Amino acid sequence: QVQLxxxxxxxxxxxxxxxxxxxxxxxxxxxxxxxxxxQAPGQGLEWMGWISSHNDNTVYARKYQGRxxxxxxxxSTTVYMEVRSLRSDDTAVYYCARSSSRxxxxxxxxxxxxxxxxx
Amino acid sequence: EIVLTQSPGTLSLSPGxxxxxxxxxxxxxxxxxxxxxxxxxxxAPRLLIYDxxxxxxxxxxxxxxxxSGTDFTLTISRLEPEDxxxxxxxxxxxxPITFGQGTRLEIK
Numbered sequence: 214q215v216q217l218x219x220x221x222x223x224x225x226x227x228x229x230x231x232x233x234x235x236x237x238x239x240x241x242x243x244x245x246x247x248x249x250x251x252q253a254p255g256q257g258l259e260w261m262g263w264i265s266s267h268n269d270n271t272v273y274a275r276k277y278q279g280r281x282x283x284x285x286x287x288x289s290t291t292v293y294m295e296v297r298s299l300r301s302d303d304t305a306v307y308y309c310a311r312s313s314s315r316x317x318x319x320x321x322x323x324x325x326x327x328x329x330x331x332x
Numbered sequence: 333e334i335v336l337t338q339s340p341g342t343l344s345l346s347p348g349x350x351x352x353x354x355x356x357x358x359x360x361x362x363x364x365x366x367x368x369x370x371x372x373x374x375x376a377p378r379l380l381i382y383d384x385x386x387x388x389x390x391x392x393x394x395x396x397x398x399x400s401g402t403d404f405t406l407t408i409s410r411l412e413p414e415d416x417x418x419x420x421x422x423x424x425x426x427x428p429i430t431f432g433q434g435t436r437l438e439i440k
Contacts (some may be wrong), residue, residue: 248429258377258420260429274428308376316424318367320379320388
């Protein structure tokens with residue numbers, strides 16, 4: 214079945230970088246894009262950006278431009294998101310979610326990766 | 333940016349009752365590009381409804397969506413125990429994609 218499996222939880226210090234992976238299975242990765250959404254503890258959902266697995270086109274939310282990079286490796290059916298210059302308020306669960314285009318609904322979602330930023 | 337405001341913040345109902353959740357947009361969401369998600373505690377969100385009123389694969393028909401313009405509604409006709417969770421609306425008409433702050437559906 215269609216599923217997205219994310220990498221494990223991470224603990225990082227302020228100023229460091231983190232790279233979260235999202236491995237797709239059960240569908241042709243090049244036919245869909247992947248969005249990333251984060252959820253701070255006890256908070257709602259925030260869209261971060263989208264990458265096309267077909268041609269590597271990306272769209273980032275303005276808040277994350279310059280600090281977040283999304284990449285795709287079709288040979289391993291894996292999409293990556295790197296966040297640099299981590300701050301304590303970046304502590305959140307990060308989700309990847311399949312999306313057929315840059316402006317679309319998300320289905321399915323990965324299981325989430327908790328990134329904790331603490332000194 | 334389109335701001336989505338969900339109401340009520342918390343809805344307390346009993347199994348078997350009908351739930352009506354609201355999502356209001358700060359500007360018109362054209363082409364009905366609005367979705368609803370359910371998030372159970374400790375789990376990832378799950379798509380329920382897309383394009384305002386289309387049920388996602390595997391979603392029971394007790395879930396229904398309607399609306400247009402700036403006002404959208406998710407209705408759960410007869411609540412089952414597993415329906416008590418957080419619900420979020422999302423618009424994908426305009427950049428950036430935005431979500432409502434959520435409605436918590438709790439057991440009364």
